Amino acid sequence: MPELPEVEHVVRFITPEIEGARLRGLLPLDGRGALVSHAKLVRSGQRPAALSEQLAARRVRSVRRRAKLIVIELDAGLALVIHLKITGKLWVVPEGRAVGRHDRVRIGLPRRRALVLEDMRKFGWIGLFDADGLAGLCAKLGPEPLDDAFRLPVWRAILARRPKSKIKAVLLDQAALAGVGNIYADEICHAARVSPHRRCAELAGREEAALHRSIRKILTRAVDERSGAPDQKRVGSGGTRRDWSESPVTIKVFQRHGERCPTCRRATIERSVVGTRGTHACPRCQP
Numbered sequence: 001m002p003e004l005p006e007v008e009h010v011v012r013f014i015t016p017e018i019e020g021a022r023l024r025g026l027l028p029l030d031g032r033g034a035l036v037s038h039a040k041l042v043r044s045g046q047r048p049a050a051l052s053e054q055l056a057a058r059r060v061r062s063v064r065r066r067a068k069l070i071v072i073e074l075d076a077g078l079a080l081v082i083h084l085k086i087t088g089k090l091w092v093v094p095e096g097r098a099v100g101r102h103d104r105v106r107i108g109l110p111r112r113r114a115l116v117l118e119d120m121r122k123f124g125w126i127g128l129f130d131a132d133g134l135a136g137l138c139a140k141l142g143p144e145p146l147d148d149a150f151r152l153p154v155w156r157a158i159l160a161r162r163p164k165s166k167i168k169a170v171l172l173d174q175a176a177l178a179g180v181g182n183i184y185a186d187e188i189c190h191a192a193r194v195s196p197h198r199r200c201a202e203l204a205g206r207e208e209a210a211l212h213r214s215i216r217k218i219l220t221r222a223v224d225e226r227s228g229a230p231d232q233k234r235v236g237s238g239g240t241r242r243d244w245s246e247s248p249v250t251i252k253v254f255q256r257h258g259e260r261c262p263t264c265r266r267a268t269i270e271r272s273v274v275g276t277r278g279t280h281a282c283p284r285c286q287p
């Protein structure tokens with residue numbers, strides 16, 4: 001599932017492709033003129049034809065990320081929001097390219113191109129919101145971990161409000177902190193040498209600080225690595241289908257249970273569960 005670094009990567013990739021572009025509404029997915037693959041795709045409630053009409057001739061002012069949301073700011077105070085959820089991917093392809101089996105919506109771009117949301121599992125969604133709608137969508141999201149405003153006292157306050165929660169559960173809670181998912185939560189705990197099962201009230205001050213540093217370090221590194229990935233230029237160009245979520249290079253513990261810990265090189269990484277989520281940690285590095 002794409003987390004903050006992956007969504008940031010998508011935003012950085014599509015920005016030069018669509019910024020300033022005038023949209024052409026939704027392009028049909030099949031010979032019968034279907035504009036979306038399934039009704040639940042449009043979170044903001046418009047019928048596909050109405051959405052298409054509202055998008056047509058709107059110009060893209062900017063693209064940004066908020067938590068795991070891709071926010072495409074349009075003129076007229078509107079924002080097209082896309083959530084990739086578990087398997088969603090965004091591509092910019094030539095309009096003439098055959099419609100893929102998992103293409104959910106195709107948004108027309110200038111020069112006979114299309115912005116395509118491909119999503120095997122259909123949890124991803126799009127929506128067109130005005131300023132109030134967008135504010136409502138973002139109202140319950142916690143702070144952005146890479147913003148300058150996310151300083152140690154902010155983090156300590158987040159932990160203090162959740163004394164009985166396990167630290168991993170807090171990292172995953174989008175209302176506490178925006179953008180972290182299962183992979184980076186495990187990596188952050190590992191980098192901070194804190195067991196994901198520790199409860200917030202039990203953390204020492206230096207552990208709170210180590211977690212804060214690790215949140216910034218792991219996410220920054222993951223964003224940088226993604227941006228520098230050799231396949232970056234090809235992703236979304238229509239020429240290749242390579243998946244940007246493959247083999248992230250930062251991963252030390254996530255789904256590496258049974259392997260020797262790359263940090264201490266002595267213990268074996270163990271798998272456990274926090275909430276419903278598979279959790280991976282080194283018992284030696286993260287007591």
Ligand SMILES: [Zn+2]
Pocket residue numbers: 261262263264265266267282283284285286
């Ligand atoms: Zn270890």
